[in-house]
Amino acid sequence: MSDCIFCKIRDGEIPADFVHQDEICLGFLDINPVAPNHVVLIPREHISTINELETRHEQSIGHIFTVAAKIAKDLEMATSGYRVVVNCNADGGQEVFHIHFHLLGGRRLSWPPG
Ligand code: 5GP
Ligand code: ZN
Numbered sequence: 001m002s003d004c005i006f007c008k009i010r011d012g013e014i015p016a017d018f019v020h021q022d023e024i025c026l027g028f029l030d031i032n033p034v035a036p037n038h039v040v041l042i043p044r045e046h047i048s049t050i051n052e053l054e055t056r057h058e059q060s061i062g063h064i065f066t067v068a069a070k071i072a073k074d075l076e077m078a079t080s081g082y083r084v085v086v087n088c089n090a091d092g093g094q095e096v097f098h099i100h101f102h103l104l105g106g107r108r109l110s111w112p113p114g
Contacts, residue, residue, distance in 0.1 A: 006042050006098035019074075020067055024060045027071060027103070036106025037075045037082070041068055047099045050088045068103045077105035085113075 008014040010026055019039055020027035030038040043060050047053060053061065065084065072078045082105030087094040 002046065004046060004098045005096055006040075006100060007046050010042065010044055019071060022067070025064050025067055027067060030102070035104040035109065037077060037104065039068075039071055039075075039103040041071075041101040041103060042098055048097045049094065049099060050086055053099070064101055068101060071103060072105060075105065081105065081109075083109050 002008070005014060009016045009028060016028035018026060018028045020041070023044070025041055025043050027039050027041045030040050041064050043057070043064065045057075045060070047057065068084050069078070072082045082103060085102040085104060086092075086099065087102075
């Protein structure tokens with residue numbers, strides 16, 4: 001059995017507020033949002049970090065960006081703007097080691113990140 005929190009969400013062992021589900025990826029609300037709109041998008045397949053991505057993942061990762069753009073439109077932030085972020089390992093601030101894409105918006109985001 002996997003100890004991965006996001007695999008448990010995928011498998012329904014931990015509840016989540018889903019905003020998107022398909023055969024490739026899932027989107028759900030972040031439990032600790034850092035922006036008015038904060039969705040986490042994950043591939044169904046467990047991949048630990050960006051560093052483990054392989055050529056065979058390119059289609060599913062590309063699909064996640066298409067889904068992110070659709071959700072951004074549904075949340076009415078496509079025109080005002082938003083950000084898609086992937087954290088990697090310690091310096092990147094990654095805490096959950098199942099690759100995920102933060103979709104952030106609903107306020108003006110600062111740059112550079114802290
Ligand atoms: P990371 O720091 O790894 O890039 O982001 C992990 C994100 O997952 C954090 O924003 C954190 O709030 C979120 N998170 C951690 N555990 C859970 C959970 O059990 N449910 C949900 N919905 N989000 C979670
Ligand atoms: Zn996982």
